[in-house]
Amino acid sequence: MKDHVLTPRWPTWSVDHTFSFFSQILLLLGLSILAGCTSTPKKTPLPPAAQAQINALRTVPLPERLPIPVKGIKAAKLTNTWGAARSQGRSHEGIDIMAERGTKVLSATMGVVVDMRNNNLGGKVIWIAGPAGSYHYYAHLDKHKRGLNVGDRVKKGQVIGYVGNTGNARGGSPHLHYGIYLSGKGRGAVNPYLYLFKS
Numbered sequence: 001m002k003d004h005v006l007t008p009r010w011p012t013w014s015v016d017h018t019f020s021f022f023s024q025i026l027l028l029l030g031l032s033i034l035a036g037c038t039s040t041p042k043k044t045p046l047p048p049a050a051q052a053q054i055n056a057l058r059t060v061p062l063p064e065r066l067p068i069p070v071k072g073i074k075a076a077k078l079t080n081t082w083g084a085a086r087s088q089g090r091s092h093e094g095i096d097i098m099a100e101r102g103t104k105v106l107s108a109t110m111g112v113v114v115d116m117r118n119n120n121l122g123g124k125v126i127w128i129a130g131p132a133g134s135y136h137y138y139a140h141l142d143k144h145k146r147g148l149n150v151g152d153r154v155k156k157g158q159v160i161g162y163v164g165n166t167g168n169a170r171g172g173s174p175h176l177h178y179g180i181y182l183s184g185k186g187r188g189a190v191n192p193y194l195y196l197f198k199s
């Protein structure tokens with residue numbers, strides 16, 4: 001009688017145990033498949049030396065005056081186009097500096113090139129991490145300076161590309177769109193006109 005009572009207990013425990021083991025495996029499989037589906041394309045990490053330079057630049061103050069980043073353009077020729085209405089309810093986060101196609105675009109600051117990927121609005125662009133954690137955006141370029149790469153260190157006034165009308169400027173007059181961001185890449189936009197007009 002004792003045997004009869006005890007025997008069924010063992011297989012019952014075993015089934016539960018086996019079930020929980022398999023359900024854990026299934027859960028892990030499910031999670032890894034989910035992770036595989038939601039993971040975004042990997043960004044190419046910056047070389048460690050470039051990252052170290054960006055960190056070092058954080059301690060350097062951003063000058064109140066910056067040189068106009070298009071060769072041969074004088075302050076008197078600038079128009080304050082900050083805040084002007086743009087498509088889809090956006091407002092203009094930068095300044096448009098009109099110039100002939102192919103005019104040299106110069107880095108307004110020392111910095112490190114962090115991104116050179118094309119985008120729909122900006123076309124051919126360059127992002128440069130500058131002093132005090134600032135980011136500088138140069139858009140609608142006709143071409144990048146040959147040999148310039150992500151991770152490169154640039155000096156103030158160095159040629160980084162050439163004025164064009166790529167991206168949503170296509171069909172319009174060539175110009176440089178220049179944006180300054182103080183709180184990270186694409187965050188904390190400030191009016192570049194106020195920095196350039198004094199130069």
Ligand SMILES: [Zn+2]
Nearest residue numbers: 094095096177
């Ligand atoms: Zn613009």
